[in-house]
Amino acid sequence: MRKITLFLFLFCIILQAQTIPSQKLDSLFVSYEKEGKLFANAELVQNSKVLYNYSIGKQDIKSNKNLDSLTIFPIGRFTELFVQTLLFQMEENGKLKLSNRLSDYYPEIPNSGKITLENLMYHQSGLSSTDSLFIVNTREKVKQFLKENSSINGKKYSNLDYILLGFVLEDVSKENFSNLLKNNIIQKLNLQSIFYDEPPLAEQLAVSYSKRENEQWKKTYYQNLSDYKTASGLYASLHDLEIFVSALFEGKLFGQKYVNKYIRVKDNKKRLSFYCEKTDGKEIYSINRNIKNFEIQVKYVDKNNLCAGAASNAKDNVSLDFIINNLLNAFYDKPIQFPKFSLMEKWKNGND
Numbered sequence: 001m002r003k004i005t006l007f008l009f010l011f012c013i014i015l016q017a018q019t020i021p022s023q024k025l026d027s028l029f030v031s032y033e034k035e036g037k038l039f040a041n042a043e044l045v046q047n048s049k050v051l052y053n054y055s056i057g058k059q060d061i062k063s064n065k066n067l068d069s070l071t072i073f074p075i076g077r078f079t080e081l082f083v084q085t086l087l088f089q090m091e092e093n094g095k096l097k098l099s100n101r102l103s104d105y106y107p108e109i110p111n112s113g114k115i116t117l118e119n120l121m122y123h124q125s126g127l128s129s130t131d132s133l134f135i136v137n138t139r140e141k142v143k144q145f146l147k148e149n150s151s152i153n154g155k156k157y158s159n160l161d162y163i164l165l166g167f168v169l170e171d172v173s174k175e176n177f178s179n180l181l182k183n184n185i186i187q188k189l190n191l192q193s194i195f196y197d198e199p200p201l202a203e204q205l206a207v208s209y210s211k212r213e214n215e216q217w218k219k220t221y222y223q224n225l226s227d228y229k230t231a232s233g234l235y236a237s238l239h240d241l242e243i244f245v246s247a248l249f250e251g252k253l254f255g256q257k258y259v260n261k262y263i264r265v266k267d268n269k270k271r272l273s274f275y276c277e278k279t280d281g282k283e284i285y286s287i288n289r290n291i292k293n294f295e296i297q298v299k300y301v302d303k304n305n306l307c308a309g310a311a312s313n314a315k316d317n318v319s320l321d322f323i324i325n326n327l328l329n330a331f332y333d334k335p336i337q338f339p340k341f342s343l344m345e346k347w348k349n350g351n352d
Contacts, residue, residue, distance in 0.1 A: 020044070020052050021330050028338060029042070032056060037315065037341070038057060038316070039056060039058055039312060040057065040067070040312035040320070041055050042056075042238075042308075043239055043308070043327075046307070050239070052330065061217060071204065071206050072206065072237055073205075074235050082194075082234060083166060086180055086184060096168070099118065100117050101113055102117070110150035111152050115127070121272065124155040125161050126156055127152065128146065129160060130149075133229075133231060133232075134228060137228070142164065159231050163229055178196045193237040194240055195226075197226060206313040207219060207313060225291060238311040242308075242309045249263060249305075264276075274286065274300075281303075282301055283303065295315065296309070296320075297321060298324075304331075306328075310323050
């Protein structure tokens with residue numbers, strides 16, 4: 001009886017994967033391609049298995065290289081999820097406490113006695129922020145900047161919060177951040193395309209473009225974002241990012257206590273990264289990040305251990321949310337929605 005039950009369970013999973021309407025989803029992306037509206041990867045993953053993947057447009061116009069499933073993107077503030085994971089692991093192993101004060105590590109920083117690691121993690125330190133993050137990114141430069149800009153501004157966001165958390169992780173572990181990533185996340189999940197400190201090879205890396213002028217895409221200035229360090233400095237493929245997000249909800253990297261308190265949060269009042277929406281009785285956790293005209297969005301459906309994502313390096317009045325919702329529609333056997341490009345153009349041009 002147990003063997004029959006197991007067989008039926010596996011058969012249902014296989015059948016569900018086979019019913020993804022790939023051709024109709026393909027036609028959705030072809031419609032974007034015909035209009036020249038989008039360069040992007042899109043992928044649907046369940047239980048770490050790829051159910052659907054589609055790439056559209058160019059990874060790099062100059063080299064005429066097409067996007068594919070191996071293309072690497074700067075992931076911006078998705079980087080914070082990796083920092084959070086390492087913090088949870090270290091607290092779990094007794095190496096630090098999120099209630100520890102910043103002054104426990106850097107007492108020379110003004111007002112550090114009023115700021116906990118959890119304050120930094122929630123971007124509630126009130127510390128000064130800087131537009132020169134790619135310059136002010138070493139311990140001495142950060143400390144000097146905060147000495148010269150010592151006022152605390154309530155709970156205002158500071159992009160130095162996660163730079164400081166990266167320093168704390170390195171000081172506590174006596175390892176550099178790159179090794180921490182490799183030993184505690186990358187190897188555990190068998191990820192193949194996570195990069196830190198140095199960007200990936202040019203032939204792997206997507207180049208970002210702004211909206212078209214006279215039907216031409218314009219390359220975005222400043223492509224090397226690794227200087228942003230633990231604030232926004234990681235690179236990844238969309239696939240590895242989805243595997244990582246799934247692992248967070250599954251508790252593969254830290255205990256359920258941290259999953260429930262920091263990851264699977266429903267009220268969003270003091271959330272870290274994910275926004276929870278309820279649709280058709282399902283809890284869907286969404287995260288979206290932008291940096292230098294790169295955009296990545298991932299949605300995780302708790303009920304089915306399902307992850308849907310899209311990463312773009314060029315888009316003209318296109319919603320990744322619309323695309324990802326169609327990936328989910330396909331999985332749940334709902335109609336695929338197609339964009340109305342004429343209405344999109346009217347909206348973009350400000351016409352009635």
